[in-house]
Amino acid sequence: MLSVLALLLLVSGAWLGLAWAPPEREMGDVQRIMYVHLPAVWMGLLGVTLNFICSVVYLLPPLHLGKLIGPLRVLDELDADALAEASAEVGLFFGTLGLLLGSIWGRPTWGVFWTWDPRLTSMAILLVAYAGYLALRRFVDDAERRAAWSAVVGIIIAVDIPIIWFSVRWWNSLHQVQSSPRTVDPAMVLVLRWNAIAFLLLWLVFLSSRYVIAKSRRERELAPPALASEGAR
Amino acid sequence: MSSLPLFATAAGRIQGGWEFVWAAYGLTWAALTLYAASLWARRPRKEP
Numbered sequence: 001m002l003s004v005l006a007l008l009l010l011v012s013g014a015w016l017g018l019a020w021a022p023p024e025r026e027m028g029d030v031q032r033i034m035y036v037h038l039p040a041v042w043m044g045l046l047g048v049t050l051n052f053i054c055s056v057v058y059l060l061p062p063l064h065l066g067k068l069i070g071p072l073r074v075l076d077e078l079d080a081d082a083l084a085e086a087s088a089e090v091g092l093f094f095g096t097l098g099l100l101l102g103s104i105w106g107r108p109t110w111g112v113f114w115t116w117d118p119r120l121t122s123m124a125i126l127l128v129a130y131a132g133y134l135a136l137r138r139f140v141d142d143a144e145r146r147a148a149w150s151a152v153v154g155i156i157i158a159v160d161i162p163i164i165w166f167s168v169r170w171w172n173s174l175h176q177v178q179s180s181p182r183t184v185d186p187a188m189v190l191v192l193r194w195n196a197i198a199f200l201l202l203w204l205v206f207l208s209s210r211y212v213i214a215k216s217r218r219e220r221e222l223a224p225p226a227l228a229s230e231g232a233r
Numbered sequence: 234m235s236s237l238p239l240f241a242t243a244a245g246r247i248q249g250g251w252e253f254v255w256a257a258y259g260l261t262w263a264a265l266t267l268y269a270a271s272l273w274a275r276r277p278r279k280e281p
Contacts, residue, residue, distance in 0.1 A: 010265075014258060030250035033257040040261070097264050104257045108250045202265065209272040216277035 003205045009198035013191070021191040033105040035191055039199035041098030041123075046203065047091020048130065048161060054084035055154035058147060081147040082218055084154060085137060086210035090203060092130040099123055110174060118167040119175035122160055129157040143221045 017035035024031035058080040075083065102120070103113045114120065133153050140146035168177045181189045 014262075018254070018258065026246055028247045028250060030247050030253055032254050036257055036261045093264075093268050097261065100260060101257050104253050104260070108247055108253050206268065206272060209276065213272070213275050213277060 002201055006198055006201035006205055009194065009201060013195040013198045016191045016194055021187055022185060024188075027109055030105065030108045033101060034188075035195045037098055037101040037105055038192060039196045040094050040101055042196060043199050043203040044091050044093075044095025044098050045161060045164070046200075047087045047094060047207070048126065048158065049091075050087035050207075051084050051091060051130075051133075051154050052158035052161070054080045054087060055151040055158075058084065058151040059155075077147065078215065078218055078222070081151070082211055082214035084147075084151065085134075085214040086207050088130055088133055088154065089210055090206045092127060092134065093206070094199075094203065095123065095127050095130070099127065115174060117174045118171040119164065119173050122164045122167050126157065126160045126164060129160065133157060143218060 013035065017032050021032065021035070023029045054075070057075050058077055099120070106115070107113050133150060136153060137146055137150050140149060167173060168175050184192075
């Protein structure tokens with residue numbers, strides 16, 4: 001149901017972006033790339049932020065609230081680790097897509113596909129780091145050790161998230177600073193929000209699907225040998 | 234004056250560029266479709 005709604009919003013969002021929204025004053029029709037570039041980058045950053053939260057939750061000991069309530073955990077360790085894996089992959093996917101779309105947009109507006117601008121460079125570093133994070137998860141066989149190590153790495157990588165966000169303000173960047181809806185044509189704001197909601201729904205669909213895959217794999221690994229061999233049959 | 238190349242090109246607005254727009258939207262749809270297909274292919278299957 002959610003995937004159908006996401007698809008409908010995505011198709012209508014593409015039509016709004018390509019045909020309905022007005023061309024921008026200086027960039028002309030090329031600015032229409034914004035309606036897919038920005039939502040993709042936002043979903044990428046949302047994914048890696050969720051990965052950071054899951055990493056912290058995994059490493060934090062449960063809060064003990066007395067005998068009546070017992071230990072409190074937002075997510076159990078299995079869920080936190082599976083969600084961390086899912087959010088890293090989905091975040092990497094959307095982040096890479098956003099970076100590639102920005103590169104296509106850069107060619108007609110900046111004259112180059114790529115430049116070592118602070119925003120672009122910090123984003124590229126994040127994506128390479130998350131590719132490493134996912135590689136680490138593949139190389140470590142022991143489930144407990146893999147979850148703990150990748151949680152530590154996930155927290156370290158997350159330092160780059162605020163750097164990406166504020167890079168356009170901290171340094172002299174070719175990339176523009178964040179726009180405000182007050183300075184943008186209302187028609188453009190509407191189309192951007194429409195596409196952002198479409199991407200958010202799609203992000204939820206992808207995340208939940210990837211979470212089911214990660215959790216199923218983790219449950220198979222942690223199952224007693226007899227059950228595991230039955231499952232493998 | 235306006236016939237001079239300098240004034241003729243300095244419109245202050247990028248002309249055309251639809252090939253970049255189509256490339257961006259095409260890449261978006263292709264990437265979303267491929268990733269959705271990869272998730273579908275990796276979905277856990279129940280043992281018979």
